[in-house]
Amino acid sequence: MSGTGTATRRTVGVEEELMLIGHDGAPIPRARDVLGSAEPADGPLEHELMEEQIETATAPHSTLEEIAAAIREGRAGAQAAADRHDARIAALGTSPLALAGTTVGKLRYLLARAEFGLTAREQLTSGCHVHVAVADDAEGVAVLDRIGPWLAPLLALSSNSPYWMGDDSGYASFRSQVWSRWHTAGPTRHFGTPEAYHAAVDGLVATGTILDEGMVYFDARLSARYPTVEIRVADVCLSADIATLLAALARGLVETAARAADAPAPDVPVEILRTALWRAGRSGLGGDLLDPRTWRPAAAHDVVGALVDHVRDALADMGDLDTVTELLGGLWSGGDGATRQRSWAAEADGDLAAVARRAADATLL
Template sequence: MTFTRVQEPRALRARDVGDARHGRTSHARPTSRRLPCETSRVKRTVGVEEEFLLVGDDGQPVARAAEALEASGTDDKGGGTGSLESEFMEEQLETATHPRRELDDLATEIRDGRRRAQEAADTVGARVAALSTSPLPFEGTTVSRLRYLEARAAFGLTAREQLTSGCHVHVAVADDVEGVAVLDRIGPWLSTLLALSTNSPFWQGEDSGYASFRSQVWSRWPTAGPTRAFGTPEAYREAVDGLVATGTILDENMVYFDARLSSRYPTVEIRVADVCLDPDTATLVAALSRGLVETAAREAAQGTPPPELRPEILRTAAWRAGRSGLEDDLVSPLTWRPAPAHDVVGQLVAHVRDALVDAGDLDAVTELLGRVWSGGNGAARQRAWFAASGGDLRAVVEKSVEVTHS
């Protein structure tokens, strides 16, 4: 897919911290402070992880991830970016793009990841659907790995029902100082990203009444949700270590903040979005996420203090976004009062506009948003298909498979 790009002769661009280090191998995170004038002005890399459902011809989730990976010759050992691997449930596959600077390249690789996932599913007679929850009733099958089985035993129904699929966006940061400064500034806007991505209206065979019921299921985990401002990497690390020390979670990888410092990559990982039905929407969420990170980093470099973060308000704004998606009011981060979803999304674009222009992404974001407003996001489209089919959830799954690979 090719987008028309805005050309800026004096684009202020963010740091690149190295494409190779986005891989899923262990590395020491840089912690030294680097000022913008000391680094090259290039666009930040951005990568996307997508989780998908495996479904059969009848639309039901099928527990064939391990078989599909084995039959396709895929090494499911956390193989890094560009990989294909299993997730918490056997009814899921996960893809990961390489870190990309250009939005066109990212859009191509998102589609390529979906194609590779379907090729693996083909080997076991399954199909890949970008559905954040299964419309049809299911009983999830936990992947037979010690850590996952321990989580299933420790967390009961929360783990057993965790057949949900999200979209995680990784945006490069220079170091943990910049990363924490970003986390302290992007929180108010994360619920808007959720609203754009909402793609899970159905749960266990019923309309949940939510645009994103995944966000409701996900919020059951003890560490999920928004966070306070941390101020320093040391305070962030103290918070993570403190959660692990409670003995409630298995390890720091179960710190499920809406946005966090990645333990694998030198990135900020934004984790609020449903997996997007349409690959174009995934590209849109990635572009806006990079814009948020770049805008926050610039504010920090300029000495602009972070906004006051009130987790109880942020949690309520996220609930509102998950409840109605783009179909009703959202909570505006500018006023913390209700406002039409179209206006709040416009406020987000205005907030990150300079970063979008400098990255050459503004025209693409405008185009992709236009498609969402005209065609609806995943939640709206699923409900429209359900109504048009006379209430047939299998038809919803069938149409979702088609759009997943559009």
């Protein structure tokens, strides 16, 4: 990686949800055991909704070199903890093999399972959340109001969940379809002010149809725990390189939006944003996406190129442009996670267990 930009770099942290699988490739409910015996050297590890997954989280970092190293260290630490219980970690947005997930035995998760039925029971899905520092809620809301058109390309480049319940879903990111069942998930309208944003969140909680503020699952939101904008749209990325690319582009989007805070925010209907996200989940990088400059179909390569152009000044100022160009070259030559999973399935004559095992190998590269 290269680049020595002189602009003050916003810090970035990355949270990754990872599957726990057995050596046969099937998800296994070992989260309680893995987390119970985790050591400080394994890094911060947390529960997710299902016993078949755990979450890693990096500390905030300023340079892409630090971010890339932290992502790899988080994955290695998670594998070290899983090794003690004969499990492997796999960066898979959904399991290639059919499985009914096991809800973690915590009160909040059990309440969610009881209240939301099949939607909660079928949430063995893994995403990647990127936290980018903002000065305050005012800057954060200005960012949220301006990054929406560019979130779909982030989903496309992270797409890594083509299989669902043992079948090819036809989607590059079927995780995004499963996740969209949550009634608070998806793109958002303009808020304009922190007061309007917090009133919207409070209004959702007041409806009684979610358990608490933590269930406000916007594709991008103000973090309730950190002074960050949390971009939540992506699948967990198959490789650490793609996760690093996602973090760099997310930071570039936040910086670009913050610089444009005094200009009018783009007025894009939520239904168009939702349709663009559906298209990205369906196609990944293997077909057309909706171009945010025109809202008409265009080749994925061109739309991702437009995203890079949109954030180019921010990337250059932070010294990230050369690294992003390099990582994108690797992504185009190697394919997104969905493409690679399907290629592995073809090589293995449709053996989806082999796909899961190869994903576990790729997770630690």
